[in-house]
Amino acid sequence: MSNATTRIWDLPTRLFHWLLAACVIALVVTAKVGGNAMEWHLRLGHVVLALLVFRILWGVVGGHWSRFATFIPGPARLLRYLRQAAADTTVGHNPLGALSVLALLLVLGLQVGTGLLSDDEIAFAGPLTRFVGGDTVAWATGWHKDWGQWLLLGLLALHLCAVAFYAVVRRKPLVQAMLHGNQPAPAGTAASRDGLAARLLALLLIAACAAAAWWVYGLGSTPGF
Template sequence: MPSSQAKIAPATGAIAPIRVWDMPLRVFHWLLALCFGGAYLSAELDDWRLLHVTLGYTVAGLVLFRLLWGVFGTRYARFSSFVRGPQAVLTYLRGLATGRPQHYTGHNPAGALAIVLMLALALLLTAAGWLLYAELVGDWMEEIHETLANLLLLVVLVHIAAVLLASRLHGENLIRAMWSGMKAGAAGDASQPACVLAALLLLLAVAGFWWIQLG
């Protein structure tokens, strides 16, 4: 099996762009960013309560999809391909601090940690929001809900800053890669299937839910 890790300028030949991020993963990524951003901005607006709740439920559904896709998705979407231990994260961060981070075809260890944190916080955030909306708990849950939202925003901002820094140090646009799916790969790294049907089903599910909730 080819390694999921690829160093810049390998001795065996030049790096070639391959499809690393399949379409369902990219749809998930941008929908999650849209929904969390919209839910965060509408949190204090009473007239937008239904939109806030709808976006929150969508975030929960998207995270559940990502957990499933992290098991059954394509190679670089699977958690087993990028979730690593603390030592790998520290090694990568040291390289980042010195301006010589190791290049990974898929998610780097620090990015993987950010992903795990964001998914966990999003689940806790939406669970707290549901408990509040269903009036199953007291007003004390509102403070927890807000704290979780702010923690998630902080992780997102750190993640974006790290992506911009890594993009500069590696000489590749990682934001564009998450849009196009194409990223630098080493010899032996195979391009991943697009999985267009799964992406369309995800989009239709979200659009259908929004239609029911807001239509």
């Protein structure tokens, strides 16, 4: 690995990462506090919905290292990594990290989806509960409050442990890379597009995702929809 650094994580990806982390922490806190905080829990859930949709889109049109086609590993690449993990020089997400990212996105998506369909029969009801039957609402509520919550917390704990392991044992500053976007990389490594045009595209995408999430939020208060 050379001493030269390359732009790996573009600004939209970095902002997504830290905004999502802040929202998830706030969601856990508001869920535990309950009461009036559940209104903020609902709003934050829609923020996460917008962020997740944006990340899916950015995984198609974003910077090179943010694209799913770049970092999702095939079986051969995953096996090769497992055999040579001790000599890991991966740029961007390594194969296990990529699988961790996909798992987190999927579980977060399931949590958001079931949250939109949840009803605690006291003071909180997701905006989509009126469009499905009682059995679906009951299942979504149960998953969101129990199995889904613990699965998400388990994945987050595993993610934090992996980051700590790479920082302490492997001496790879993953947190710093997600702050400034650069990583040491071999000469000739492709850099992610992170100029004004890419950032404007990201801004347009997140605006559209926010508008869609706001529309979903409004379904909960639209009579006769």
